[in-house]
Amino acid sequence: xxxxxxxxxxxxxxxxxxxxxxxxxxxxxxxxxxVAGKSLLDFVAPEDKDKxxxxxxTSEPSSCRVRLIRIDGTEVSARIEIDSKYNGTSVxxxxxxx
Numbered sequence: 001x002x003x004x005x006x007x008x009x010x011x012x013x014x015x016x017x018x019x020x021x022x023x024x025x026x027x028x029x030x031x032x033x034x035v036a037g038k039s040l041l042d043f044v045a046p047e048d049k050d051k052x053x054x055x056x057x058t059s060e061p062s063s064c065r066v067r068l069i070r071i072d073g074t075e076v077s078a079r080i081e082i083d084s085k086y087n088g089t090s091v092x093x094x095x096x097x098x
Contacts (some may be wrong), residue, residue, distance in 0.1 A: 006096040013089055015040045016055050016058045024095055027078065045075060055082050056091055065098055066086040 007023030020035045028043045042050045045067035055062050063081040070076060077098040084092045 006094050009040065009093050010090050011040050011056050011093055013057055013091075018090055025027060026077060027070075027095065027097060028068055040067075043070075045069055047080055052080065055080060055093070058082065068095075 004010045007021040010019040010023050012018055017035055017038050025032045041049050048066040050065050061083045065079050067077045079096050079098045081094045082091045087095055
């Protein structure tokens with residue numbers, strides 16, 4: 001049985017990153033100390049931004065595939081799963097390469 005790597009981000013309702021794991025930072029090619037306060041949308045392909053925003057605003061568990069844009073401009077296919085709220089205004093999302 002293979003284990004899949006997964007990262008965690010905490011995203012405010014407005015898609016601003018409150019927390020990002022090392023896995024997520026490695027996936028998009030940024031240093032962990034530079035990611036707080038940036039928008040998750042900074043790393044999402046334009047055609048996937050609307051569904052990502054919708055997921056950040058939902059209170060229901062949901063998941064979707066998106067294309068993330070790495071800092072070097074390359075794309076990586078990823079799956080975002082939202083399964084819980086954090087502090088009432090943010091969601092906890094699990095992100096893995098798809």
